[in-house]
Amino acid sequence: xxxxxxxxxxxxxxxxxxxxxxxxxxxxxxxxxxxxxxxxxxxxxxxxxxxxxxxxxxxxxxxxxxxxxxxxxxxxxxxxxxxxxxxxxxxxxxxxxxxxxxxxxxxxxxxxxxxxxxxxxxxxxxxxxxxxxxxxxxxxxxxxxxxxxxxxxxxxxxxxxxxxxxxxxxxxxxxxxxxxxxxxxxxxxxxxxxxxxxxxxxxxxxxxxxxxxxxxxxxxxxxxxxxxxxxxxxxxxxxxxxxxxxxxxxxxxxxxxxxxxxxxxxxxxxxxxxxxxxxxxxxxxxxxxxxxxxxxxxxxxxxxxxxxxxxxxxxx
Amino acid sequence: xxxxxxxxxxxxxxxxxxxxxxxxxxxxxxxxxxxxxxxxxxxxxxxxxxxxxxxxxxxxxxxxxxxxxxxxxxxxxxxxxxxxxxxxxxxxxxxxxxxxxxxxxxxxxxxxxxxxxxxxxxxxxxxxxxxxxxxxxxxxxxxxxxxxxxxxxxxxxxxxxxxxxxxxxxxxxxxxxxxxxxxxxxxxxxxxxxxxxxxxxxxxxxxxxxxxxxxxxxxxxxxxxxxxxxxxxxxxxxxxxxxxxxxxxxxxxxxxxxxxxxxxxxxxxxxx
Numbered sequence: 001x002x003x004x005x006x007x008x009x010x011x012x013x014x015x016x017x018x019x020x021x022x023x024x025x026x027x028x029x030x031x032x033x034x035x036x037x038x039x040x041x042x043x044x045x046x047x048x049x050x051x052x053x054x055x056x057x058x059x060x061x062x063x064x065x066x067x068x069x070x071x072x073x074x075x076x077x078x079x080x081x082x083x084x085x086x087x088x089x090x091x092x093x094x095x096x097x098x099x100x101x102x103x104x105x106x107x108x109x110x111x112x113x114x115x116x117x118x119x120x121x122x123x124x125x126x127x128x129x130x131x132x133x134x135x136x137x138x139x140x141x142x143x144x145x146x147x148x149x150x151x152x153x154x155x156x157x158x159x160x161x162x163x164x165x166x167x168x169x170x171x172x173x174x175x176x177x178x179x180x181x182x183x184x185x186x187x188x189x190x191x192x193x194x195x196x197x198x199x200x201x202x203x204x205x206x207x208x209x210x211x212x213x214x215x216x217x218x219x220x221x222x223x224x225x226x227x228x229x230x231x232x233x234x235x236x237x238x239x240x241x242x243x244x245x246x247x248x249x250x251x252x253x254x255x256x257x258x259x260x261x262x263x264x265x266x267x268x269x270x271x272x273x274x275x276x277x278x279x280x281x282x283x284x285x286x287x288x289x290x291x292x293x294x295x296x297x298x299x300x301x302x303x304x305x306x307x308x309x310x311x312x313x314x315x316x
Numbered sequence: 317x318x319x320x321x322x323x324x325x326x327x328x329x330x331x332x333x334x335x336x337x338x339x340x341x342x343x344x345x346x347x348x349x350x351x352x353x354x355x356x357x358x359x360x361x362x363x364x365x366x367x368x369x370x371x372x373x374x375x376x377x378x379x380x381x382x383x384x385x386x387x388x389x390x391x392x393x394x395x396x397x398x399x400x401x402x403x404x405x406x407x408x409x410x411x412x413x414x415x416x417x418x419x420x421x422x423x424x425x426x427x428x429x430x431x432x433x434x435x436x437x438x439x440x441x442x443x444x445x446x447x448x449x450x451x452x453x454x455x456x457x458x459x460x461x462x463x464x465x466x467x468x469x470x471x472x473x474x475x476x477x478x479x480x481x482x483x484x485x486x487x488x489x490x491x492x493x494x495x496x497x498x499x500x501x502x503x504x505x506x507x508x509x510x511x512x513x514x515x516x517x518x519x520x521x522x523x524x525x526x527x528x529x530x531x532x533x534x535x536x537x538x539x540x541x542x543x544x545x546x547x548x549x550x551x552x553x554x555x556x557x558x559x560x561x562x563x564x565x566x567x568x569x570x571x572x573x574x575x576x577x578x579x580x581x582x583x584x585x586x587x588x
Contacts, residue, residue, distance in 0.1 A: 043409070044413075044420075046408075047405050047408075050405050050463075055430060058443045059430070059438075062440075062442030065442070065445075108340065112337065115328055115333045117327045118326075119333075131573040135568045138525070139568045140529070142543045143561040144347075146557065150347065150558060151346055152350075189347065252436065256535065270437055270441065274441065290437075290438040294438055297433045297434070301432065301433045
């Protein structure tokens with residue numbers, strides 16, 4: 001796998017710890033002393049300070065602001081706002097869009113990974129698919145919204161062709177592209193590539209010897225896939241599925257570019273709260289919504305890392 | 317003769333492989349193709365024209381698309397500063413942790429993947445107050461946004477550099493350098509960096525790609541970058557917006573292809 005897989009996170013891979021070499025005692029008398037104790041720790045300071053200011057503080061602020069009113073007094077009213085039917089409905093449709101696209105994305109992506117088994121890892125086909133997948137999975141954002149307006153918008157070639165030649169008007173019931181249904185289509189477009197870059201390494205971890213053992217013991221292809229490959233791959237597959245869910249759940253740019261009316265999913269509701277400062281007539285609702293999202297993300301990513309840890313058992 | 321792995325069923329045969337790749341490939345290529353076709357459209361007339369492309373080279377194009385060009389400049393500046401943050405803040409820390417604080421490796425990894433769990437749309441809620449301070453201290457120039465982008469690219473940059481660090485025996489290399497009486501600066505510059513070139517370049521390229529594609533933070537903090545400008549331009553001149561979107565996608569694709577090539581020049585492609 002190339003580093004284009006960088007987003008594939010939480011390497012449960014406990015990389016073989018390179019034996020700890022304390023670079024302590026000098027080999028010869030002329031050698032200057034290594035980084036002294038204090039300098040060593042000072043070296044960690046820039047990164048620590050940077051991460052505190054631009055990651056820790058914003059994260060804490062994002063989560064905590066939901067508990068305060070604009071003038072700084074403590075309140076549960078925003079958190080209670082999370083249970084407003086409108087907001088619950090938004091969370092539900094975010095869940096729904098994420099779950100459906102994660103399932104479709106992981107199944108189609110796994111099929112593509114299967115098709116890629118046996119192709120040369122460094123070959124032209126693989127590096128093309130790797131790079132194209134990374135671009136579509138990670139950097140599309142606004143541009144994917146454009147792509148789908150061009151591809152299946154009401155004036156697109158495909159839509160007009162379907163209407164004129166087959167008499168099929170895909171927008172007979174209204175233009176759904178700019179609604180949650182449209183998000184399903186567009187999100188699937190970046191979920192499949194993400195599945196390819198996360199799941200392919202696991203699929204390649206299947207050892208030929210297992211198949212040979214299966215064949216030697218009189219097993220069939222079917223028993224190989226059901227009794228060996230599936231149990232081995234299951235944690236990785238479901239882990240990737242969770243990652244896809246998290247990816248769709250937290251995705252903002254494509255939806256922001258596509259959906260201009262209303263806030264059918266949580267990230268867009270956060271936009272509304274940030275821009276107008278009042279959702280449901282509450283201040284600081286963005287903070288409460290952010291907290292709700294973080295809770296979901298933490299649970300999902302925790303599940304992902306648990307499954308990932310199980311995966312690495314087979315990849316030694 | 318059938319390959320052994322095909323016979324015993326671990327790999328698909330050629331027909332199955334190309335059916336799957338063909339169908340998925342066509343479905344996924346279509347929206348990109350549709351974008352290309354759209355840029356040649358002559359309004360709603362159904363005819364095709366080169367005008368939208370040639371229009372970019374008109375004398376007054378620089379004026380017409382001034383905002384877009386400014387935004388591209390902003391995004392490039394942000395990409396450069398973000399790469400700077402990766403190289404000056406993240407890279408030395410990773411090397412230091414690798415050499416001196418092996419126990420902190422898991423902690424560092426954990427920190428670097430937090431931006432996945434705390435996505436940009438959440439982070440931006442807390443970044444707004446932080447930036448009101450940043451603007452007071454450092455001014456409102458666009459480059460300050462790179463501080464936030466340095467966080468956004470952490471997971472990607474970390475992975476790229478870490479896979480290189482794990483593949484090179486950094487400890488022995490630096491001990492060798494130290495034994496030959498090089499000071500730490502020289503060890504870092506002449507011994508470690510050349511060995512980490514692949515990971516460092518990959519981290520830089522992927523950071524550039526991420527920054528050029530970033531929309532969420534810029535948009536909600538009211539800054540102008542390539543993506544926010546594209547969205548704005550698309551309301552008045554969708555053809556030009558899509559032309560630039562295609563160019564940006566192509567550029568990201570080339571960056572990522574070159575990361576793959578970097579990987580291959582050093583080691584055979586079968587690294588895990």
